[in-house]
Amino acid sequence: MKKIRLSPSMLKDFKAYQNKMFCGFLFDALYISRTVIIDPTPSMQMGQFFEWIAIGSLPRDISDPAILIIPGLKIAGKKKVDVLIPELIKASQNSEEIPFELINDGLEYFQIKYYNLLIQADHFKKTLQHYKIEILSIQKTIQFDKEDYLRKGVLDIHARIHKMPDETGGYFKPFEAIIDIKSTGNINNRWEDYGWDLLSLPFKEKIMMQPKEYTMIWRLKYNKEIPFFFFVHANTNEYSRKIIKVNIYPGILQEHNEWVKSVPEIIKGEIFLGFTPYPDVEKCYDCPLRNKCVYRADHPKIHTIELI
Numbered sequence: 001m002k003k004i005r006l007s008p009s010m011l012k013d014f015k016a017y018q019n020k021m022f023c024g025f026l027f028d029a030l031y032i033s034r035t036v037i038i039d040p041t042p043s044m045q046m047g048q049f050f051e052w053i054a055i056g057s058l059p060r061d062i063s064d065p066a067i068l069i070i071p072g073l074k075i076a077g078k079k080k081v082d083v084l085i086p087e088l089i090k091a092s093q094n095s096e097e098i099p100f101e102l103i104n105d106g107l108e109y110f111q112i113k114y115y116n117l118l119i120q121a122d123h124f125k126k127t128l129q130h131y132k133i134e135i136l137s138i139q140k141t142i143q144f145d146k147e148d149y150l151r152k153g154v155l156d157i158h159a160r161i162h163k164m165p166d167e168t169g170g171y172f173k174p175f176e177a178i179i180d181i182k183s184t185g186n187i188n189n190r191w192e193d194y195g196w197d198l199l200s201l202p203f204k205e206k207i208m209m210q211p212k213e214y215t216m217i218w219r220l221k222y223n224k225e226i227p228f229f230f231f232v233h234a235n236t237n238e239y240s241r242k243i244i245k246v247n248i249y250p251g252i253l254q255e256h257n258e259w260v261k262s263v264p265e266i267i268k269g270e271i272f273l274g275f276t277p278y279p280d281v282e283k284c285y286d287c288p289l290r291n292k293c294v295y296r297a298d299h300p301k302i303h304t305i306e307l308i
Contacts, residue, residue: 004149004264005031008210014263015205017278024275025289032271036288043185046113046235050183053121055157057138117183119238124181124231127243132162136176144220149264153214156180178214178228187234187242196232196242211246212256219253 010031016022029036040048051057128135136158143152157179164172182196189195193206201207211228218226227245234240270276279297290296 004267006149006151006260006263008153008213011213011260011263012206012209014267015209017275018266020278023278023280023283023287024270025277025293025295026287028271028275029289032267038288046117047183049114050117050121050233050235051156051181053118054124054181055135055138057156113185113235116235116238117233120183120233120235120241123239123241124233127231127241131164133179134160134162136160142214142217142221144217151213151217151220151260153210153217155214176226178211178218178226180210180214180228180230182230182232183235184232185234185236187232187236187240196230196244198242198244201244208246212248212253213260215246215248216253216257216260 013022013027013031017024017027026036030038127133137155138157140155140158141152142155143150145151155178159177159179160174161172161177162174164175166172184194184196186192186195188197190197190200193204195204196207211230215226215228218224228248230242230244230246232242232244277293277295279293279295281297281300284290284293284296284298287293287296
């Protein structure tokens with residue numbers, strides 16, 4: 001049997017599978033048999049756009065930025081076309097005005113989000129200067145290799161921070177850090193799984209899986225600690241942004257590590273017995289396995305609630 005590759009995304013979905021919130025058939029197809037690939041969502045495409053504008057990184061399966069396309073934008077003075085990112089950047093740099101011809105055909109809000117991210121990328125670069133953040137590497141791969149599994153992560157930024165304020169009014173000594181940059185439409189949202197409200201954020205497992213796993217892999221590989229930061233930028237406006245340092249208590253990190261170490265054996269058992277499908281009418285609707293799946297949900301389940 002091939003090594004089981006454990007990424008933060010895979011671990012996040014496996015946790016959801018254990019909680020019966022992610023279909024086992026889809027999990028198998030995505031991460032074990034690897035028979036399907038899910039196309040990026042519009043939000044993911046925006047994230048790819050923002051990372052390329054901000055730090056020059058591309059998705060690992062793309063080598064040419066011209067392949068990244070923003071569908072349906074209108075560059076001023078041109079008819080509506082699918083716009084290649086380099087053309088968009090050139091247009092934005094040559095004009096003090098919004099380079100899009102905003103039209104009332106349902107795309108206006110979508111277009112403004114991309115423009116907001118152009119401005120946010122400029123803010124991000126100025127923030128790097130403000131805190132004297134030195135980028136040591138982009139898309140650095142870290143991994144911890146065991147006999148039957150591989151824990152792997154790809155860092156947006158491996159940095160050295162030279163001017164981080166401390167509690168006394170001075171500054172910490174320069175230190176290395178992991179920085180993950182995000183774009184979001186939910187920068188202050190408390191209720192969504194991917195909302196970035198600070199009070200609820202520590203309880204959001206789908207977000208917190210990444211800092212826990214990256215921090216743990218770093219410790220296992222280099223035998224030292226490293227702080228983790230999220231740099232979060234709104235795509236709904238050009239000014240809202242947050243820097244979030246994630247402090248992970250040793251007990252939490254140890255609990256996470258013990259769970260991850262147990263995952264390969266649990267997955268082997270699932271492979272032997274067969275993964276369990278958890279059909280759901282909403283999730284099955286656009287599932288890539290829909291046409292071949294005999295367990296797909298075409299109608300909602302009947303739920304019962306109790307008034308006591």
